[in-house]
Amino acid sequence: MAGATSLHAAADPAVRFESRSATREAPWVKWTLIAVSLAFFALFLLLPLIAVFVEALRKGWDAYIAALVEPDALSAIRLTLLAAAISVPLNLSFGVAAAWAIAKFDFRGKHLLITLIDLPFSVSPVVAGLIYVLVFGAQGWFGPWLQAHDLKVIFAVPGIVLATVFVTFPFIARELIPLMQAQGKEEEEAAVVLGANGWQTFRYVTLPNIKWGLLYGVILCNARAMGEFGAVSVVSGHIRGLTNTLPLHVEILYNEYQFAAAFAVASLLALLALVTLAVKTWIEHQATQSGDASQ
Amino acid sequence: MSIQVQNIHKAFGDFVALGDVSLDFPTGELVALLGPSGCGKTTLLRIIAGLESADSGRVLLDGEDASDTHVRERHVGFVFQHYALFRHMNVFDNVAFGLRMKPRRERPSEQDIAGKVHDLLKLVQLDWLADRFPAQLSGGQRQRIALARALAVEPRVLLLDEPFGALDAKVRKELRRWLRRLHDELHITSIFVTHDQEEALEVADRVVLMDHGRVEQIGTPEEVYRQPATPFVYGFLGAVNHFSGRLEGEGIRVGDALLRHVAPEFKHGDDVIAFARPHELEVLTDDSVAGGVPARVARILSFGVTARVELEGLNGTGNQHFEVELSSEQAERLALREGQTVRLNPSRLRVFAR
């Protein structure tokens, strides 16, 4: 009966549909749909991924390694790591603070605030770069002041970091807000009633409940931070060895027709993407196991 | 139209939902499939509808083997426990759905559909709700719309899965009577699944009792209540007191006491279990009268027309709870006190082998 069938459904939702005659299609429909979807998937997702690695190794392992250890590549790796190392913690602290305020308290304008937090997602990366040029560029609001004090933001590392922070701004917050809203505030209130202070409440009650959602947001935020191209491209100035991140380095090599080298560097980023997806899948698995659905 | 199921077997993994079930449902009757949750009754109903397929066995509709017929070709009306109304359609469109899905050459004109839908809505007394959406209806209204929707395609049989399960007690009682009247009007062969024995006994022409994937008993409500075929049926159909003992001549030895009972189907020395309903126990306070099982009064509930006495068994029946139902006058006459020791003597016993 109901109890017996739902036991099966726990494993894979498909079982629920495939085991009932009224919710399954004829085999030819099923396999046609699978074939068409997988062809689409292969054409648009799988083949590009494979192409990166094949093209990267076109000139052999030696050329591949050489492209990665070349000084400009190494400095691009360093800058990419630096930009992520700054923007992820900044957006993490913001995400936690915003989710705490929004999920645990009621105040006017909450919906507007949530919409504003989502805003960077709907802004073109190019526009994201542009706004910092308008603020900190030579002709921008703070341009003359910065020049007078011999400080450089645009076409320098701070600009790259700022642009990265902007495009990754909502990642952690939008992961945590719905999760913490769904969890309510009863457990935190119980902790306070039992005498815990604010930090203890967060550390011992809230954090264990949101850890998978938090990690999920961090992973996605990090992937975007290391991979951002458009926004960073606008503010970087493309100075080799100085203001080049990995994606920008890929572009330069590619435009110089050093295809194998470009794909070698690109393969590094593709590996990062695969690791991100693997960790993400693992987190989703952990979250379902522990019963706190992070999505 | 008649329904027969023959040797139906169905397992989910290691769990046997139905073990070799064979049943006949005569034309025009309203039959209840009654049993505790997990007994296989819903699975049987879904197999009859074609929503689930049996591992082995056959379903005959009007004498024809329908085992390989898809649910959409079986022409059965099915009312789901949670109604499964289409929430994006209003009541009218929900009821009209089955007619509109017919192949073009069989499909009635929109005008005929409208006429038919309104007739059905009148039949379920809800024609004033045609423009509402399911979310705007009460549970009882949804139930009746679901029924109207199932009837729209003129099904050969009507199958209802826990039709009143999701309703509150008052609405449930009303709808029961309403369903019975509706059946008397339509005379369509109907099967409904329920775990509520009162519901089954009150509404159905015939009751099929099921447990652990097997049929325990089939009969009219009167038959199954008066002559329960198995201890399970006895226990499932109402409150019960049971006595474990051994047959001794013209009685059953329970602990130190001997309960008078003639059971020709057993022989001397057989281990038996005997059942009595709460109203079938007599409370003896007079020590000069012999017989009965000693027990101590634990609690007296004397509101309403009847009084209920809860007792704890003594001596050989220690740790056992008894429940006795008395009329208020009897209770007053006995003047029981909590803690008092009495004896319980069954006026009627139903005996099964142990």
Add this chain to the structure above:
Amino acid sequence: MSRPAARVLPGFNLTLGYTLFYLSIIVLVPLSAVFIKTASLGLSQFWDVVTTPRVLASYRLSFGASLLAAAINAVFGLMLAWVLVRYRFPGKKLIDALVDLPFALPTAVAGIALTALYAPNGWLGSLLAPLDIKIAFGPPGVLVALIFIGLPFVVRTVQPILEDLDTELEEASASLGAQRWQTFRHVILPILLPALLTGFALAFARAVGEYGSVIFIAGNIPMVSEITPLMIITKLEQYDYAGATAIAVVMLVFSFLLLLAINGLQAWTEKATGRNR
């Protein structure tokens, strides 16, 4: 707000204050710069900048290709989500995980990879070249890149709704005599529609602003295959900040309208399916 003393949990002022401060300096103040800068242009000047033929051609390409890509993704994304939820087949878990690749793969990498595939001498391009079909370095290349980046939006918004779908609805439909496709068309699709439109809008919004994956494969031929974000870059490279900003304003206004539409659609999805995302 009126009775702060009644708050049991600590940290409201601190966290909300920090949130608003951080939101302002990172997002709101810099974004406002775009509008303030544009105000320095007169209205007619602004109009001239955003309606030059080359910019107009870029709108047509950006919006047209984005709409088409989102529509293609709506169809195939729905199919992929359906297959992932409804059927068991080998490799399903891997495919499910890889659907998010466009979220995780840097756009520049996607751009050069797609170019390598669809260029006339590429893996797929060389198969299509004899048929006189050219994908890379023209508008079809833009479309391919936008399909790539938009696909997960549709799959991931439709998938959870499909998973939650009550089997009883389809069973009810079948028991009333509906054919399988009738059940899909009249029962399942209406339930999925809000989520499908949300996914479509998300994919569309992302595609309009996309730069990295498109720029390599587009060919960037003026009046033919230049996207609007590229026009901003072009103006910037000519130090025409006012011009770049004017086009940015057009894009931002459009993004905001789309954001409003998406919020509305999501509210509709929640209402229609009774679930909270």
